[in-house]
Amino acid sequence: MKEGPDIALLGSLIGDPARANILTALMSGKALTATELALEAGVTVQTASSHLKKLQDAHLLRQRKQGRHRYFTLADDDVGSVLEAMMGLAAKRGLLRTRTGPRDEALRKARVCYNHLAGDLGVAIYDGMVSQGYLAEADDDVSLTRDGEDFAEAFGIDLASLVKSRRPMCKSCLDWSSRRTHLAGSLGSALLNRFYKLGWAARVEGSRVVEFSASGERSLLAKFAIKAPAS
Amino acid sequence: MKEGPDIALLGSLIGDPARANILTALMSGKALTATELALEAGVTVQTASSHLKKLQDAHLLRQRKQGRHRYFTLADDDVGSVLEAMMGLAAKRGLLRTRTGPRDEALRKARVCYNHLAGDLGVAIYDGMVSQGYLAEADDDVSLTRDGEDFAEAFGIDLASLVKSRRPMCKSCLDWSSRRTHLAGSLGSALLNRFYKLGWAARVEGSRVVEFSASGERSLLAKFAIKAPAS
DNA sequence: TTCATGGTTCGATCCTAGTCGAAGCATTCG
DNA sequence: CGAATGCTTCGACTAGGATCGAACCATGAA
Known part of the structure; x- marks a missing residue:
């Protein structure tokens, strides 16, 4: 005891x-x-x-x-992870907030999880990167392969600066909505920033929702070789 | 908001x-x-x-x-997972209970996590099974390979009965002590029961600690091809 | 300096939620 | 049928904590 x-x-x-x-x-x-x-x-x-x-x-x-x-x-990220995990459990137990507006759907599709992308699209990106051999899963850790490094650089991400930051580059994080893994860590946040820069997506003010433009979403699906578009 | x-x-x-x-x-x-x-x-x-x-x-x-x-x-297991996650965060923040006795060390080495084995030994088993090709990790899910099935049957586990139970056979669970993954799910609990049956380990009454006998631990390390003995 | 804005600290109030004693059900045993 | 055990419900008590008004710092602007 x-x-x-x-x-x-x-x-x-x-x-x-x-x-x-x-x-x-x-x-x-x-x-x-x-x-x-x-x-x-x-x-x-x-x-x-x-x-x-x-x-x-x-x-x-x-x-x-x-x-x-x-x-x-x-x-730090750990606090965010625990909060997500608790949201997952709360959601499953039906302890949802009374007011579930139309925003909820958007939240499930794409949202900010502390500093990286979560939701269906976040999960899809992660899956795509794994199936393309960009990400390697070992034990509970995820790491970027050589192919993945090339891919990231080509996508406009400065890996060298990410390495310098103390926090881990790749980390997996669990969604409360889909209960699947998505990519966190400095690479995860760098990717999200890149989406903003490219004009593929934008934050909805005063909310965790990330809104992708139609063309932005198309580009995203193509770039990460995502088969089944997240409905 | x-x-x-x-x-x-x-x-x-x-x-x-x-x-x-x-x-x-x-x-x-x-x-x-x-x-x-x-x-x-x-x-x-x-x-x-x-x-x-x-x-x-x-x-x-x-x-x-x-x-x-x-x-x-x-x-269910989800509740246990969230609790473990919270313990992990609490431990990291130094929100430890005042009284940290000698039991604490034993807890870190091997303990029961709801119904399966956690702690350093639990993590080691998981790692061993992955490196032996018994467990395959895909996304956030873990699954038993053909080799793994043979291994489990040979170890005296009735897989057929596990399949019948509704809960997933393999699941990964995060340690609060080592912050690594170990094996949960019905297979995880079946393994632990097998350890008890074989006399390798026993529960310490009124505690989560699982105590392995010297020979039991040796057998365990050998069986699961664990290299570095958990110190 | 004086004024304005952003935050914190203090004190008083109020109310919820944890606590236990006592009584009330339910089940099993003799 | 009692009698005993395990557990729940009810009611009253209490303490701790959330809350806000008001006063108090700190920083920046005029």
Whole structure:
């Protein structure tokens, strides 16, 4: 009894609605200010501030000062992963939010997961890269093959700079919607940025949804040799 | 804002210390009665009962009546996975329980994860089976190869009966201690039972720790072609 | 300097949710 | 049929934590 790490503290942190909203909002990967988060969570700035302090103390959040603003982000990818996993379980148990709007469908198709692409399209890209031999799966880790390196460079990604960053280049992350794996890590976020740059996709303001243009989606499907278009 | 599944409800369920203790206790995979769980959680039977009700309402727990006893187990492997993931995050954030006894080391080496083997040895077995070509990894799924089927049958596992059970035969599960993958699913639990039967290992009463005998561990390492013995 | 904006800290309030005692069912055993 | 055990329900109590108003810092602009 009472073995292992303390799960209750973590749970209670996520368990408060206001904090859960804050964390969910930060899953978009954007750095948000305290006031923005307060609005998002539906509480006053004071309360949000106290929540943010608690989340920081538990090292779930990171704070960056910039001028007179303070930007908050999730501490790292691990926090995002756990949140996704919990969303998966919650979704499966039917603990869905009451209000499921039309946005929900868009969310399932393509959304930002902290800093990379998730949703059906994210999964499809991952599958495509594996079947093309660009990604190699070993154990729980994923790695880029030689072919994959060539592919990435040709696609306009500067691998050298990715290597320099400390965080792992390839990482797999589990979707809450499709319960399949998609690509995270610095390569995952680099790919997403590339999609933005190429004009294939754009963020929907104030949401995790990523919207692909018709031509952008076509290019994407072709580029990653995705057979069955994600319906 | 307020997109996606409701994480707060799930979090608050896990967030209460008593409930967290109950869930952690059930991670051992054993079916426990309400009174046992109350003792484990350090509360009276009445309170435990109310907690159990809530956990059941959220479909995190399953109840089996047997005579005048009511046995509780985790609803399924998914719940266990999320709990392990949360333990991983909590451990990394240094949110460890104050009391970390000598048991902790044993826990890291080999423990029961719901119904299969986790810890360093669990990971080693998984790695060994992959490198021997018994397990094939595709996407996030793992499957048994033909060679693997032969191996399992030869090891004394009745695959036919495993197939009949509805739950997937192979599944990967993430360790909170080593943060690597080990084998779950019906095959995972069948393997663990086989270890018990062969007298290689035994459960330490009232704990998740699995203790291997010296000869049992040797046999294990040999059987699964594990190179570097988990230190 | 003064003013304005963004955040935090303090204090008081309020309310939910955990807790247990006691009583109420259900099941099994003698 | 009692009697005993295992568990749930009910009711009352309490504490902890979320919440916000107000005051208090810090930074940047005029």
